Amino acid sequence: MSRDGEVEAGDSNSMTNDRKRGSGDDSENEHSEPTSKKKLKINDNDISTSLVTSKEEIERRRFEYLDHPADIQIHSWGKDFGEAAAAAITAMYGYMTNLSSVDSAYEIFFEAKGRDKETLLYAMMHEALANFQAEPFFIGNKVEVSLFFRVFREKLSIQVISIEEDETDGFTATFKASGESFDLDKHPQEADIKAITYSNMQILEKPDESKCDIYVIVDI
Template sequence: MKHTIDIECSGHDLHSLFYQFLDEFLFGFSAEPFFIARKVKILEFDRESHTIKARGYGETFNLDKHPQGTEVKAITFSNMQIHEKVGRSDVYVIIDI
Protein backbone atom coordinates (compact mmCIF):
# COMPACT_ATOMS: atom_id res chain seq x y z
CA MET A 1 0.00 0.00 0.00
CA LYS A 2 1.25 3.45 -0.85
CA HIS A 3 0.16 5.49 2.17
CA THR A 4 -0.86 5.04 5.79
CA ILE A 5 -2.95 7.00 8.24
CA ASP A 6 -2.94 6.45 12.01
CA ILE A 7 -6.01 7.12 14.09
CA GLU A 8 -6.71 7.18 17.81
CA CYS A 9 -10.18 7.45 19.24
CA SER A 10 -12.23 6.75 22.33
CA GLY A 11 -15.84 6.41 23.33
CA HIS A 12 -17.98 5.98 26.42
CA ASP A 13 -19.01 2.46 25.32
CA LEU A 14 -18.29 0.04 22.45
CA HIS A 15 -20.98 1.55 20.21
CA SER A 16 -19.63 5.09 20.49
CA LEU A 17 -16.07 3.78 20.05
CA PHE A 18 -17.07 1.96 16.85
CA TYR A 19 -18.81 5.11 15.60
CA GLN A 20 -15.73 7.26 16.30
CA PHE A 21 -13.46 4.66 14.66
CA LEU A 22 -15.46 4.70 11.42
CA ASP A 23 -15.89 8.47 11.53
CA GLU A 24 -12.10 9.00 11.75
CA PHE A 25 -11.59 7.03 8.54
CA LEU A 26 -14.50 8.86 6.90
CA PHE A 27 -12.82 12.15 7.84
CA GLY A 28 -9.58 10.88 6.27
CA PHE A 29 -11.46 10.38 3.02
CA SER A 30 -13.38 13.66 3.22
CA ALA A 31 -10.37 15.92 3.89
CA GLU A 32 -7.11 16.49 2.04
CA PRO A 33 -5.51 14.30 0.77
CA PHE A 34 -8.73 12.21 0.44
CA PHE A 35 -7.31 8.97 1.84
CA ILE A 36 -8.94 5.63 0.97
CA ALA A 37 -8.12 2.85 3.45
CA ARG A 38 -7.98 -0.55 1.77
CA LYS A 39 -6.76 -2.38 4.86
CA VAL A 40 -6.95 -1.51 8.56
CA LYS A 41 -4.73 -2.95 11.27
CA ILE A 42 -5.74 -2.57 14.92
CA LEU A 43 -2.62 -1.57 16.86
CA GLU A 44 -4.17 -1.24 20.33
CA PHE A 45 -7.67 -1.95 21.59
CA ASP A 46 -8.69 -1.44 25.22
CA ARG A 47 -12.18 -2.70 26.02
CA GLU A 48 -12.06 -1.29 29.56
CA SER A 49 -11.31 2.33 28.64
CA HIS A 50 -12.98 2.09 25.20
CA THR A 51 -9.97 3.29 23.24
CA ILE A 52 -8.47 2.15 19.97
CA LYS A 53 -5.40 2.89 17.88
CA ALA A 54 -5.34 1.73 14.28
CA ARG A 55 -3.42 2.17 11.06
CA GLY A 56 -5.11 2.37 7.69
CA TYR A 57 -3.18 1.31 4.60
CA GLY A 58 -4.26 2.66 1.24
CA GLU A 59 -3.91 5.49 -1.18
CA THR A 60 -5.22 8.93 -2.00
CA PHE A 61 -8.33 9.30 -4.12
CA ASN A 62 -7.57 9.64 -7.84
CA LEU A 63 -10.34 10.28 -10.40
CA ASP A 64 -8.37 8.41 -13.06
CA LYS A 65 -8.27 5.27 -10.91
CA HIS A 66 -11.30 5.42 -8.60
CA PRO A 67 -14.80 5.63 -10.07
CA GLN A 68 -17.08 8.29 -8.66
CA GLY A 69 -20.46 7.27 -7.43
CA THR A 70 -22.12 6.88 -4.10
CA GLU A 71 -20.13 8.41 -1.28
CA VAL A 72 -20.54 7.81 2.43
CA LYS A 73 -21.77 11.09 3.90
CA ALA A 74 -22.03 10.08 7.56
CA ILE A 75 -21.81 7.22 10.01
CA THR A 76 -24.99 6.72 12.08
CA PHE A 77 -26.01 5.09 15.35
CA SER A 78 -29.24 3.95 13.67
CA ASN A 79 -29.70 0.24 14.44
CA MET A 80 -25.96 -0.13 15.20
CA GLN A 81 -25.33 -3.63 16.53
CA ILE A 82 -22.32 -5.40 18.02
CA HIS A 83 -22.67 -9.16 18.44
CA GLU A 84 -19.81 -10.73 20.34
CA LYS A 85 -19.05 -14.43 20.06
CA VAL A 86 -16.10 -16.52 21.15
CA GLY A 87 -13.16 -15.49 18.98
CA ARG A 88 -15.25 -13.17 16.80
CA SER A 89 -17.38 -10.05 16.80
CA ASP A 90 -19.92 -9.08 14.15
CA VAL A 91 -20.74 -5.40 13.79
CA TYR A 92 -23.54 -3.79 11.82
CA VAL A 93 -23.86 -0.12 10.99
CA ILE A 94 -26.10 1.92 8.72
CA ILE A 95 -24.41 4.74 6.83
CA ASP A 96 -25.86 7.82 5.18
CA ILE A 97 -25.03 8.07 1.49
Protein backbone atom coordinates (compact mmCIF):
# COMPACT_ATOMS: atom_id res chain seq x y z
CA MET A 1 0.00 0.00 0.00
CA SER A 2 1.39 3.40 -1.02
CA ARG A 3 0.19 6.70 0.31
CA ASP A 4 0.75 8.61 -2.92
CA GLY A 5 0.25 5.81 -5.40
CA GLU A 6 -2.71 3.67 -6.36
CA VAL A 7 -3.83 1.16 -3.82
CA GLU A 8 -5.40 -2.09 -5.00
CA ALA A 9 -7.61 -2.94 -2.07
CA GLY A 10 -8.50 -6.33 -3.49
CA ASP A 11 -11.78 -8.12 -3.55
CA SER A 12 -13.79 -6.59 -0.75
CA ASN A 13 -16.18 -9.51 -0.63
CA SER A 14 -13.53 -11.62 1.10
CA MET A 15 -13.65 -9.44 4.24
CA THR A 16 -10.36 -10.75 5.62
CA ASN A 17 -9.40 -7.83 7.85
CA ASP A 18 -7.86 -9.31 11.02
CA ARG A 19 -8.77 -6.30 13.08
CA LYS A 20 -12.41 -6.20 12.00
CA ARG A 21 -14.68 -6.56 14.97
CA GLY A 22 -18.26 -7.75 14.60
CA SER A 23 -19.77 -9.19 11.47
CA GLY A 24 -22.92 -7.09 11.24
CA ASP A 25 -26.15 -8.61 9.98
CA ASP A 26 -25.43 -9.93 6.52
CA SER A 27 -28.56 -12.04 6.32
CA GLU A 28 -30.97 -9.21 5.75
CA ASN A 29 -31.36 -7.11 2.64
CA GLU A 30 -34.74 -5.61 3.24
CA HIS A 31 -36.36 -2.93 1.12
CA SER A 32 -38.64 -1.39 3.68
CA GLU A 33 -38.90 2.19 4.85
CA PRO A 34 -35.90 3.68 6.71
CA THR A 35 -35.73 2.58 10.33
CA SER A 36 -36.39 6.01 11.75
CA LYS A 37 -36.61 9.63 10.73
CA LYS A 38 -35.68 10.77 14.22
CA LYS A 39 -32.50 12.82 14.10
CA LEU A 40 -29.70 12.41 16.59
CA LYS A 41 -28.56 15.14 18.96
CA ILE A 42 -26.50 17.73 17.12
CA ASN A 43 -23.81 20.28 17.85
CA ASP A 44 -22.64 23.44 16.13
CA ASN A 45 -19.09 22.37 15.38
CA ASP A 46 -18.98 19.62 12.77
CA ILE A 47 -20.51 16.32 11.82
CA SER A 48 -19.18 13.53 13.99
CA THR A 49 -21.46 11.60 16.34
CA SER A 50 -24.07 14.27 15.73
CA LEU A 51 -25.74 16.24 13.01
CA VAL A 52 -25.13 19.82 12.08
CA THR A 53 -27.85 22.23 13.10
CA SER A 54 -28.33 24.10 9.82
CA LYS A 55 -30.17 22.72 6.85
CA GLU A 56 -27.59 24.37 4.61
CA GLU A 57 -24.73 22.42 6.20
CA ILE A 58 -26.59 19.14 5.91
CA GLU A 59 -27.24 19.81 2.22
CA ARG A 60 -23.59 20.72 1.68
CA ARG A 61 -22.37 17.48 3.25
CA ARG A 62 -25.12 15.43 1.57
CA PHE A 63 -25.55 13.11 4.56
CA GLU A 64 -27.20 12.85 7.95
CA TYR A 65 -27.49 10.35 10.78
CA LEU A 66 -30.84 8.79 11.66
CA ASP A 67 -31.59 7.24 15.03
CA HIS A 68 -31.63 3.47 15.39
CA PRO A 69 -32.39 1.26 18.43
CA ALA A 70 -28.93 -0.31 18.60
CA ASP A 71 -26.71 0.98 15.80
CA ILE A 72 -26.63 4.06 13.56
CA GLN A 73 -28.28 4.62 10.21
CA ILE A 74 -26.55 6.77 7.60
CA HIS A 75 -28.68 8.58 5.05
CA SER A 76 -26.70 10.03 2.15
CA TRP A 77 -27.72 11.41 -1.20
CA GLY A 78 -26.42 12.81 -4.48
CA LYS A 79 -27.26 13.21 -8.12
CA ASP A 80 -26.38 9.56 -8.78
CA PHE A 81 -25.19 6.40 -7.04
CA GLY A 82 -21.52 7.40 -7.14
CA GLU A 83 -22.08 10.74 -5.46
CA ALA A 84 -24.38 9.24 -2.82
CA ALA A 85 -21.92 6.39 -2.12
CA ALA A 86 -19.07 8.89 -1.68
CA ALA A 87 -21.20 10.83 0.81
CA ALA A 88 -22.00 7.62 2.72
CA ILE A 89 -18.29 6.83 3.10
CA THR A 90 -17.60 10.40 4.22
CA ALA A 91 -20.43 10.07 6.75
CA MET A 92 -18.80 6.92 8.11
CA TYR A 93 -15.52 8.80 8.59
CA GLY A 94 -17.41 11.68 10.19
CA TYR A 95 -19.05 9.40 12.72
CA MET A 96 -15.63 8.23 13.94
CA THR A 97 -13.99 11.64 14.29
CA ASN A 98 -14.56 15.34 13.72
CA LEU A 99 -13.98 15.89 10.01
CA SER A 100 -12.71 19.42 10.55
CA SER A 101 -9.70 17.97 12.38
CA VAL A 102 -8.62 15.91 9.35
CA ASP A 103 -6.12 17.42 6.91
CA SER A 104 -5.71 16.29 3.30
CA ALA A 105 -2.16 15.01 3.79
CA TYR A 106 -2.32 12.26 1.15
CA GLU A 107 -4.71 10.27 -1.00
CA ILE A 108 -5.58 6.58 -1.15
CA PHE A 109 -7.18 4.85 -4.11
CA PHE A 110 -9.47 1.88 -3.51
CA GLU A 111 -11.12 -0.73 -5.67
CA ALA A 112 -14.23 -2.68 -4.73
CA LYS A 113 -16.43 -5.21 -6.50
CA GLY A 114 -20.04 -6.28 -6.16
CA ARG A 115 -22.56 -8.40 -8.02
CA ASP A 116 -25.14 -5.61 -7.63
CA LYS A 117 -25.25 -2.11 -6.18
CA GLU A 118 -26.03 -3.29 -2.66
CA THR A 119 -23.02 -5.60 -2.51
CA LEU A 120 -20.92 -2.94 -4.24
CA LEU A 121 -21.85 -0.31 -1.64
CA TYR A 122 -21.10 -2.76 1.17
CA ALA A 123 -17.71 -3.58 -0.37
CA MET A 124 -16.80 0.09 -0.84
CA MET A 125 -17.62 1.02 2.73
CA HIS A 126 -15.89 -2.11 4.05
CA GLU A 127 -12.68 -1.21 2.18
CA ALA A 128 -12.68 2.29 3.66
CA LEU A 129 -13.37 0.96 7.16
CA ALA A 130 -10.68 -1.75 6.90
CA ASN A 131 -8.05 0.87 6.11
CA PHE A 132 -9.07 2.79 9.22
CA GLN A 133 -8.99 -0.27 11.47
CA ALA A 134 -5.53 -1.40 10.30
CA GLU A 135 -2.44 0.16 8.72
CA PRO A 136 -2.30 2.93 7.65
CA PHE A 137 -5.23 3.77 10.03
CA PHE A 138 -6.48 6.12 7.34
CA ILE A 139 -9.23 8.63 8.08
CA GLY A 140 -10.61 10.65 5.19
CA ASN A 141 -12.32 13.99 4.89
CA LYS A 142 -13.27 13.84 1.22
CA VAL A 143 -14.23 10.95 -1.06
CA GLU A 144 -14.61 10.88 -4.84
CA VAL A 145 -16.00 7.92 -6.78
CA SER A 146 -15.40 6.84 -10.37
CA LEU A 147 -17.49 3.87 -11.42
CA PHE A 148 -16.55 1.08 -13.76
CA PHE A 149 -18.31 -1.97 -15.06
CA ARG A 150 -16.82 -5.10 -16.56
CA VAL A 151 -17.76 -6.44 -19.95
CA PHE A 152 -15.90 -9.59 -21.00
CA ARG A 153 -13.34 -8.74 -18.32
CA GLU A 154 -12.43 -5.42 -19.93
CA LYS A 155 -12.68 -2.46 -17.59
CA LEU A 156 -14.43 0.57 -19.07
CA SER A 157 -14.29 3.97 -17.43
CA ILE A 158 -17.52 5.93 -17.22
CA GLN A 159 -16.70 9.60 -16.77
CA VAL A 160 -20.29 10.74 -16.45
CA ILE A 161 -21.37 7.98 -14.11
CA SER A 162 -23.56 5.50 -15.92
CA ILE A 163 -23.94 2.05 -14.44
CA GLU A 164 -24.64 -1.06 -16.45
CA GLU A 165 -24.87 -4.48 -14.91
CA ASP A 166 -22.94 -7.36 -16.43
CA GLU A 167 -24.18 -10.85 -15.55
CA THR A 168 -20.65 -12.28 -15.40
CA ASP A 169 -18.63 -9.83 -13.35
CA GLY A 170 -21.10 -7.38 -11.83
CA PHE A 171 -19.78 -3.96 -10.84
CA THR A 172 -16.32 -2.63 -10.12
CA ALA A 173 -15.84 0.77 -8.47
CA THR A 174 -12.73 2.80 -7.87
CA PHE A 175 -12.78 5.64 -5.40
CA LYS A 176 -10.30 8.12 -4.00
CA ALA A 177 -10.19 9.42 -0.44
CA SER A 178 -8.04 12.28 0.80
CA GLY A 179 -7.07 12.51 4.46
CA GLU A 180 -4.34 11.34 6.83
CA SER A 181 -3.43 8.65 9.35
CA PHE A 182 -5.53 8.75 12.51
CA ASP A 183 -3.72 10.33 15.47
CA LEU A 184 -5.30 10.39 18.95
CA ASP A 185 -3.30 13.53 19.77
CA LYS A 186 -4.98 15.34 16.88
CA HIS A 187 -8.25 13.62 16.05
CA PRO A 188 -11.02 13.30 18.65
CA GLN A 189 -12.12 9.69 18.92
CA GLU A 190 -15.87 9.52 18.60
CA ALA A 191 -17.92 6.33 18.13
CA ASP A 192 -16.24 3.11 17.04
CA ILE A 193 -17.78 1.59 13.91
CA LYS A 194 -17.27 -2.17 13.95
CA ALA A 195 -18.76 -3.22 10.62
CA ILE A 196 -21.06 -2.39 7.74
CA THR A 197 -24.35 -4.29 7.58
CA TYR A 198 -26.94 -5.19 4.96
CA SER A 199 -29.74 -4.66 7.46
CA ASN A 200 -32.41 -2.39 5.95
CA MET A 201 -29.96 -1.22 3.27
CA GLN A 202 -31.71 0.81 0.60
CA ILE A 203 -30.52 2.43 -2.62
CA LEU A 204 -33.31 4.58 -4.04
CA GLU A 205 -32.48 5.91 -7.49
CA LYS A 206 -34.59 8.45 -9.36
CA PRO A 207 -32.81 9.04 -12.68
CA ASP A 208 -35.55 11.35 -13.94
CA GLU A 209 -34.90 13.62 -10.96
CA SER A 210 -31.10 13.16 -11.00
CA LYS A 211 -31.25 11.91 -7.43
CA CYS A 212 -30.10 8.89 -5.46
CA ASP A 213 -30.71 8.25 -1.74
CA ILE A 214 -28.78 5.66 0.25
CA TYR A 215 -29.71 4.24 3.65
CA VAL A 216 -27.19 1.98 5.37
CA ILE A 217 -26.86 0.81 8.97
CA VAL A 218 -23.42 0.46 10.54
CA ASP A 219 -22.62 -1.66 13.59
CA ILE A 220 -21.26 0.38 16.52
